[in-house]
Amino acid sequence: MxxxxxxxxxxxxxxxxxxxxxxxxxxxxxxxxxxxxxxxxxxxxxxxxxxxxxxxxxxxxxxxxxxxxxxxxxxxxxxxxxxxxxxxxxxxxxxxxxxxxxxxxxxxxxxxxxxxxxxxxxxxxxxxxxxxxxxxxxxxxxxxxxxxxxxxxxxxxxxxxxxxxxxxxxxxxxxxxxxxxxxESVENPTPKDAPQVNVPKEKTCLPEVKAKPKVQKKGAESSESKVPTNNGANVEIFASDVLEVIFPLFLSEASKKLNIKQEELTQILKLDDFKRRAAPDLESVTNMFKNAAYTAGFHAGFDTMLKSGLGGMPSRK
Structure with missing residues (x-):
């Protein structure tokens, strides 16, 4: 504009x-x-x-x-x-x-x-x-x-x-x-036969992007495919997704070095309990970064607005 x-x-x-x-x-x-x-x-x-x-x-x-x-x-x-x-x-x-x-x-x-x-x-x-x-x-x-x-x-x-x-x-x-x-899309799903009379769908909702399948190496399950690409705004879901990615990788590497089956290592380390304890801390840190980025965006936008349009009197504190 x-x-x-x-x-x-x-x-x-x-x-x-x-x-x-x-x-x-x-x-x-x-x-x-x-x-x-x-x-x-x-x-x-x-x-x-x-x-x-x-x-x-x-x-x-x-x-x-x-x-x-x-x-x-x-x-x-x-x-x-x-x-x-x-x-x-x-x-x-x-x-x-x-x-x-x-x-x-x-x-x-x-x-x-x-x-x-x-x-x-x-x-x-x-x-x-x-x-x-x-x-x-x-x-x-x-x-x-x-x-x-x-x-x-x-x-x-x-x-x-x-x-x-x-x-x-x-x-x-x-x-x-x-x-x-x-x-709104969850609470008020649009019927298939309902006409779109306002704004074209492609301009208001992002289309679903289908990722190409990747070839996985033996012994390493795909964790990337389990992480949705649209959960960044939901801290709880994001933290859960991160843990679901990290722990399989940790188990895979640790079991190889210790020569222990992943199932046995999971029981020994009580990883399920650890995930439950780690989730709140990860959510807290994630929310902190999210809020910091959000606030920085507001101030950047405000400064841009003032510099580009408002040429008035100096700040008064």
């Missing part, structure tokens, strides 16, 4: 400890004069996603909003945390319009509180929740337009009549694309 090198967006940046709620954020930036905001990630029954960005005191009625979008009374609900990671690519507590900078979130619809326009500046997290950005609605518009998003300001507290003679006033803001996640 091409963007102008200099957007000349005026903003203030406040660094603070990680916060997960508006109340926590207010403790660190509430006295600086900007308006606090709340940001919701919603999902409809067709797995289309919406960010609703509103002033902290704006009342957002989910049922009314759903009707105004033309989705019925129960058409939208809070999106699962998985969508934050996979689509917005932000941590928990960090839903933000700035996440639309990511290509993976290009099809997410954004509804902005029209109350933003009456405020001198509003607070938003960028791609991490240990930083707050303060900027006006006009400067937010510059950013959104630079990534191809047309700002849509809405009276989120309005309750217009929706019916046969009164079509949904926000229907134009319903996105055309849906998102496929591993959780």
């Amino acid at each position: 091409s963007r102008p090198p200099e957007l000349k967006i005026d903003f203030k940046r406040y660094d603070h400890p990680v916060v997960l709620t508006v109340e926590e954020q207010a403790k660190h930036v509430g006295s600086f004069g900007g308006a606090l905001t709340k940001n919701l990630l919603l999902k409809d029954k067709k797995h289309r996603l919406y960010i609703v960005s509103a002033l902290a005191d704006t009342k957002v009625d989910m049922k009314i909003l759903s009707q105004r979008l033309g989705l019925g009374k129960g058409g939208v609900r809070m999106a699962p945390e998985e969508n934050l990671r996979q689509v917005l690519q932000v941590p928990l507590g960090c839903v933000t319009p700035f996440a639309l900078f990511n290509e993976s979130a290009s099809a997410v619809s954004l509804l902005l509180d029209q109350g933003f326009k009456s405020k001198q500046s509003c607070y938003f997290h960028p791609l991490t929740n240990d930083v707050t950005i303060a900027l006006s609605s006009s400067n937010l518009d510059k950013f959104l337009l630079s990534i191809g998003k047309q700002p849509a300001y809405v009276d989120l507290e309005a309750s217009p009549v929706v019916g046969k003679d009164n079509p949904p006033d926000l229907a134009d803001l319903v996105p055309s694309g849906a998102f496929c996640s591993s959780e």
